[in-house]
Amino acid sequence: MEKQYFYSFAFIDTKLTATNVGSVYKGYSVKSVTLPQIEQAKKDAGVGENAVLLSCCYLGRMTRNEMVNGVEGHNVSINHDG
Numbered sequence: 001m002e003k004q005y006f007y008s009f010a011f012i013d014t015k016l017t018a019t020n021v022g023s024v025y026k027g028y029s030v031k032s033v034t035l036p037q038i039e040q041a042k043k044d045a046g047v048g049e050n051a052v053l054l055s056c057c058y059l060g061r062m063t064r065n066e067m068v069n070g071v072e073g074h075n076v077s078i079n080h081d082g
Contacts, residue, residue: 004028011054
């Protein structure tokens, strides 16, 4: 499987009566992110065309399987005890 550069995009779209927030994970073959990719991510996130990009976070280079199922040897343990 080919490795891709994965990003998380978050958008907000505010109308007169409601606020819509959407996010999406996307994988690309190149590391840079272009305006057309951001516009496509906006559509994929299900927000309006006037939505504003809140964040674009680089998640790492991995296969789609690693993105979905985790990377072997990188188990995450969360302590909820405070």
